[in-house]
Amino acid sequence: xxxxxxxxxxxxxxxxxxxxxxxxxxxxxxxxxxxxxxxxxxxxxxxxxxxxxxxxxxxxxxxxxxxxxxxxxxxxxxxxxxxxxxxxxxxxxxxxxxxxxxxxxxxxxxxxxxxxxxxxxxxxxxxxxxxxxxxxxxxxxxxxxxxxxxxxxxxxxxxxxxxxxxxxxxxxxxxxxxxxxxxxxxxxxxxxxxxxxxxxxxxxxxxxxxxxxxxxxxxxxxxxxxxxxxxxxxxxxxxxxxxxxxxxxxxxxxxxxxxxxxxxxxxxxxxxxxxxxxxxxxxxxxxxxxxxxxxxxxxxxxxxxxxxxxxxxxxxxxxxxxxxxxx
Ligand code: AMP
Ligand code: MG
Numbered sequence: 001x002x003x004x005x006x007x008x009x010x011x012x013x014x015x016x017x018x019x020x021x022x023x024x025x026x027x028x029x030x031x032x033x034x035x036x037x038x039x040x041x042x043x044x045x046x047x048x049x050x051x052x053x054x055x056x057x058x059x060x061x062x063x064x065x066x067x068x069x070x071x072x073x074x075x076x077x078x079x080x081x082x083x084x085x086x087x088x089x090x091x092x093x094x095x096x097x098x099x100x101x102x103x104x105x106x107x108x109x110x111x112x113x114x115x116x117x118x119x120x121x122x123x124x125x126x127x128x129x130x131x132x133x134x135x136x137x138x139x140x141x142x143x144x145x146x147x148x149x150x151x152x153x154x155x156x157x158x159x160x161x162x163x164x165x166x167x168x169x170x171x172x173x174x175x176x177x178x179x180x181x182x183x184x185x186x187x188x189x190x191x192x193x194x195x196x197x198x199x200x201x202x203x204x205x206x207x208x209x210x211x212x213x214x215x216x217x218x219x220x221x222x223x224x225x226x227x228x229x230x231x232x233x234x235x236x237x238x239x240x241x242x243x244x245x246x247x248x249x250x251x252x253x254x255x256x257x258x259x260x261x262x263x264x265x266x267x268x269x270x271x272x273x274x275x276x277x278x279x280x281x282x283x284x285x286x287x288x289x290x291x292x293x294x295x296x297x298x299x300x301x302x303x304x305x306x307x308x309x310x311x312x313x314x315x316x317x318x319x320x321x322x323x324x325x326x327x
Pocket of ligand 2: 131133
């Protein structure tokens with residue numbers, strides 16, 4: 001066991017696997033970003049995907065199979081495009097980077113590892129967003145590696161690796177055991193996180209996506225006005241926002257529905273790890289109707305609409321303001 005691990009109030013095989021895999025994968029993502037002039041492929045839904053998204057999913061799939069065999073992984077990426085002629089150059093790059101961690105990796109194994117993530121979720125599963133906030137990764141702003149364990153629709157454990165937050169930090173939450181953080185380089189002990197105590201809308205710090213296509217920036221502005229919030233909302237990519245809220249550096253996090261995609265349903269890997277990181281730091285997370293998030297309906301939160309997360313103190317006030325703005 002790693003000596004620092006002993007300071008966490010949990011040490012299950014699941015938490016040790018998740019912490020080590022996310023740390024290793026975050027460092028790989030950072031290396032890919034630094035060594036590559038990133039070209040992005042475009043997926044069918046026109047979202048970008050990079051060598052790092054694929055390499056991280058393959059690495060974590062491999063570590064899961066080695067350390068917790070028999071587990072199910074539900075990941076964002078699939079290898080279809082890499083198996084085509086046009087994908088071969090990208091597949092070669094992924095394989096080269098993966099060999100720094102798995103020396104005998106072959107292109108075929110890379111595809112098979114990535115595709116371990118493409119099923120429908122059973123009752124118990126791991127869910128992974130290998131690079132959450134790919135647009136932030138491409139802009140060299142915030143991004144996160146997000147991994148969570150879900151049982152019967154509820155998140156039990158979540159880990160976020162945030163290479164650009166506080167010089168690179170890992171965030172881990174276990175149900176009933178709190179949310180903890182440590183720098184990637186383990187230069188400091190694990191530290192427990194708590195949400196802020198702010199309970200006035202006037203002083204609230206609101207966190208939102210950078211990408212207008214992922215939220216409703218105008219409605220967030222109206223909501224802020226209704227709450228009397230003085231500071232402008234802070235745009236940040238990825239579940240790094242969830243870590244910032246858990247650390248007490250933000251008070252309200254909103255994912256309103258973008259006018260361009262009013263029927264959008266959140267993906268499980270975009271919310272699972274971040275949600276428990278917030279809850280175990282004392283915060284609250286629901287959908288925009290105040291309903292709990294339900295991770296038992298396939299690869300999306302099919303029964304939920306948008307996301308509201310707060311330090312708990314401001315939750316009622318923001319839900320009420322939301323009802324008023326959308327009425
Ligand atoms: P953010 O970094 O907050 O912009 O969120 C990034 C995530 O938004 C990506 O991982 C996507 O899965 C997700 N996403 C894509 N399209 C939408 C949409 N129309 N509404 C909300 N989220 C979206
Ligand atoms: Mg994502």
